[in-house]
Amino acid sequence: MKRAIIIVLDSCGVGSLPDAAEYGETHCNTLKNTIESEKITLPHLNALGLGHICETQFTPKVAKPTGCFGKMNEASKGKDTTTGHWEMAGLRLDKPFPLYPHGFPPDVVAQFEAAIGRKTLGNYPASGTEIIKVLGEEHLRTGYPIIYTSDDSVFQIATNEAIVSDEELYDMCRKARQVLVGEHAVGRVIARPFEGTNASDFRRTPRRHDFSVDPFGKTILDLAVDAGLKVSGVGKIYDIFNGKGVTETVSTAGNTMGIEKTIALVKTRFDGILFTNLVDFDMLYGHRNDTLGYATALQEFDVALPEIMASMDDDDVLFLTADHGCDPTTVGTDHTREYVPIIVYGKKCKAGVDLGIRETFSDLGATVADYLGTERPAHGRSFLNQI
Numbered sequence: 001m002k003r004a005i006i007i008v009l010d011s012c013g014v015g016s017l018p019d020a021a022e023y024g025e026t027h028c029n030t031l032k033n034t035i036e037s038e039k040i041t042l043p044h045l046n047a048l049g050l051g052h053i054c055e056t057q058f059t060p061k062v063a064k065p066t067g068c069f070g071k072m073n074e075a076s077k078g079k080d081t082t083t084g085h086w087e088m089a090g091l092r093l094d095k096p097f098p099l100y101p102h103g104f105p106p107d108v109v110a111q112f113e114a115a116i117g118r119k120t121l122g123n124y125p126a127s128g129t130e131i132i133k134v135l136g137e138e139h140l141r142t143g144y145p146i147i148y149t150s151d152d153s154v155f156q157i158a159t160n161e162a163i164v165s166d167e168e169l170y171d172m173c174r175k176a177r178q179v180l181v182g183e184h185a186v187g188r189v190i191a192r193p194f195e196g197t198n199a200s201d202f203r204r205t206p207r208r209h210d211f212s213v214d215p216f217g218k219t220i221l222d223l224a225v226d227a228g229l230k231v232s233g234v235g236k237i238y239d240i241f242n243g244k245g246v247t248e249t250v251s252t253a254g255n256t257m258g259i260e261k262t263i264a265l266v267k268t269r270f271d272g273i274l275f276t277n278l279v280d281f282d283m284l285y286g287h288r289n290d291t292l293g294y295a296t297a298l299q300e301f302d303v304a305l306p307e308i309m310a311s312m313d314d315d316d317v318l319f320l321t322a323d324h325g326c327d328p329t330t331v332g333t334d335h336t337r338e339y340v341p342i343i344v345y346g347k348k349c350k351a352g353v354d355l356g357i358r359e360t361f362s363d364l365g366a367t368v369a370d371y372l373g374t375e376r377p378a379h380g381r382s383f384l385n386q387i
Contacts, residue, residue: 004368005266005274005318007308008085009301011282013325013338014054014071020337023079028336030286030322031298032056033329038295044305045298048320048343052354068387070355071339072321072363075379079335080152082187082212084323085240085277089219090365090377097153097187097213101125104147104155108184112147115175122146127333128192129288132158133199139163140197145172151334153187155180161195166207169193173211188212188239206253210239220365220377221245221273227374229272234261237275247272255280255297259304266311273368277323286326287333294328309345317346317371317387319364349387358383 013030020026031054035042041058042050049069051061076087078096086093103123113119119142121135126148132139135146139160146158155176159169169191176189189211196202215222221231222245231247235258238249250265252258255278262276278301285294312318325338342355342364358364362380369376370384 001269001271001313001315002372003271003274003313003316004371005262005308005312005316006088006276006364006368007262007318007320008088008275008277009281009320009322010081010277010279011286011324011326011335012298012322012341013327013336014322014341015339017073017337017339023337025330025332025336028325028327028330028338029054030294030325030327030336030338031341033327034291034294034298035059037291037329040295040299042298042302044302045320045343048345049352050341050343053341053343065352067343067345068350068353068355069344070342070358072342072358072361073339074324074337075360075362078153079324079337080154080187081236081282081323082153082240084340084361085237086215086219087361087379088321088323088364089215089221089241090223090362090369090379091215091217091219092360092362092379098184099151099153100149101151103149104184108179109147111179112176115179116145116172119144120147122148125149125151127287128156128158128204132194132202132204136160136194136196136202137199145169151332154190155186155188156190156192158192158194160202161193161205161207162197164193166191166193170209173209177211185213210236212240212242214242215244217378219245220368220374221275223369223374223377224272224372227372229372229374230270231273231275232265232270234258234265234274234276235279236277240277246275254284255300259301259308263304263307263311266308266316269313272372282326282335286328286335289328289330289333291328312347314347317344317349319344319368321361321364344387346387353386355383355386
């Protein structure tokens with residue numbers, strides 16, 4: 001009985017990629033800058049080998065790491081959630097998802113408005129928490145949904161739960177997904193429900209829902225299912241893959257619940273893949289330049305790590321990684337083009353192996369496929385023989 005446990009610490013990058021300047025970024029290092037800024041220690045992650053890929057005075061290299069460690073390069077074009085997760089699952093995007101730095105074209109907005117039967121507000125890149133302060137009261141008066149984007153390939157729709165039910169908002173997102181095809185096939189359409197009565201107390205609710213495009217090929221999730229294995233997704237994994245290759249989904253409302261649900265599933269025996277995304281690093285802290293919040297979330301995960309490891313069965317292998325960066329110490333609030341960590345632990349795995357810099361996130365997927373004995377995905381070079 002074998003199981004791969006993949007935990008994505010959403011946005012926990014470990015340094016700018018060589019092509020980061022093409023994305024308008026240099027000198028980003030989400031983990032290092034956060035750790036040094038808030039002067040935090042992460043003893044359990046560091047024992048596994050974090051200091052060997054993110055060395056600071058607070059996370060020094062240890063003489064005998066208990067895990068294997070390295071960094072992964074993003075071979076795909078882009079720096080968004082979907083691209084990162086798809087690549088680690090074995091797919092590579094040679095062309096990035098479309099971006100809309102000036103808002104969506106008039107014909108796209110007109111098609112969407114016709115589909116939902118009402119006008120819209122906004123249509124420009126913005127922080128989600130800020131745009132509801134600016135347009136939320138007008139939305140309450142008119143009932144018009146707020147649409148906006150960011151530096152990521154997203155079409156986001158914000159509505160107040162007092163006048164638009166979550167199901168109605170989700171239906172709007174499905175209609176947007178039907179409009180956003182071809183050259184306008186954005187990576188994700190995101191429902192952003194909020195509550196409150198005026199700009200001073202508007203706040204997002206935890207009932208966000210993402211509507212992704214379908215993966216364009218088979219991922220390690222599909223290949224595991226084809227082999228008769230179970231794939232359990234915690235957090236937004238189901239949304240990122242649009243349900244493809246996910247046999248069980250567990251919704252969460254933040255990192256704390258995501259960690260709790262992951263531990264509960266680790267303690268439940270099954271063959272296959274347990275795939276968790278912990279989104280708060282990115283959504284609550286990276287995008288809001290909240291370095292203290294980011295650091296506190298890192299410490300929360302580090303405290304939980306021993307229970308995760310102790311709950312693992314002898315044939316479980318744990319992969320800790322990220323999907324991109326989102327450095328909260330920088331001026332910008334969007335994702336950053338960074339290497340991501342790869343830390344591997346298993347009771348039967350080797351310890352202290354330096355996996356180096358992997359050419360692609362897909363090396364993780366190829367390794368998982370080799371370990372579970374499934375067909376390999378299209379991309380990636382397995383490092384199973386090293387661990």
